[in-house]
């Protein structure tokens with residue numbers, strides 16, 4: 586049995602794709618409502634009806650996938666973990682950085698892994714989950730207890746039929762995604778435009794170089810491979826062009842009045858700068874402007 590904490594877009598994607606009958610959602614404390622029923626639209630357009638039960642008291646999952654938003658993850662796990670065996674691997678799917686460290690520091694004895702995925706899922710209407718983008722998922726250990734379990738967990742996730750790879754440097758992969766998100770998401774939310782449209786906006790053009798200079802210094806301070814500000818800007822703009830028509834999750838969150846993950850993207854970079862004595866005025870400004878949109 587694979588348990589999933591967070592019955593949102595990502596959680597419902599994995600629940601629908603993993604073998605039927607082997608998945609359950611973790612309920613909030615005191616909640617044991619009816620099973621979760623939804624239509625799932627697969628990537629090729631085929632639609633199927635999915636029913637996922639809630640994890641029952643006494644059931645012990647062999648794996649826990651955590652698909653809450655970064656800002657909800659620590660509290661959700663504080664509620665869920667007391668009834669889950671301490672040997673059960675925890676796989677964190679959150680974007681950005683900061684929430685993963687909170688979890689591995691709070692439960693150092695538990696096997697904690699992280700997944701970085703380019704799969705995309707959304708819920709355009711109540712009761713409908715759409716597999717909107719086909720990609721790949723990398724899974725790796727965040728602490729030594731998780732290390733021996735990486736291959737096994739990757740194999741369990743691959744039973745979904747999605748492309749899954751074990752990753753020895755998951756922190757590096759999370760950093761790569763963070764850099765791209767830090768250079769695109771806040772701009773799309775503030776400018777209220779799709780990814781590709783930021784590139785021609787004076788506000789983006791004013792701030793992207795100083796932002797990339799901050800990120801370049803932070804990468805070095807965090808022990809990540811050095812990248813010049815110019816190379817960072819090129820990577821960010823290549824993704825913005827490739828995903829030109831997409832609405833970022835941050836813009837979508839602002840448009841629907843949901844909390845964004847800014848505190849775990851540019852906000853994380855600003856906090857890291859404070860720790861290392863590196864000035865991060867652009868990350869701080871983007872964080873505050875997105876917080877004001879909320």
Ligand SMILES: NC(=O)c1ccc[n+]([C@@H]2O[C@H](COP(=O)([O-])OP(=O)(O)OC[C@H]3O[C@@H](n4cnc5c(N)ncnc54)[C@H](OP(=O)(O)O)[C@@H]3O)[C@@H](O)[C@H]2O)c1
Nearest residue numbers: 591592593594595652653654655657661678679680705706
């Ligand atoms: N969707 C994607 O395509 C995608 C791609 C890559 C990475 N990610 C990452 O995956 C994470 C989840 O994204 P998402 O799009 O799936 O978000 P989402 O649709 O908002 O789903 C999060 C789910 O967590 C639930 N939740 C919150 N607190 C909880 C708690 N204490 N106990 C149990 N459930 C709780 C929420 O329930 P309520 O709605 O009732 O609050 C919601 O159903 C994010 O960090 C995101 O960045 C998503």
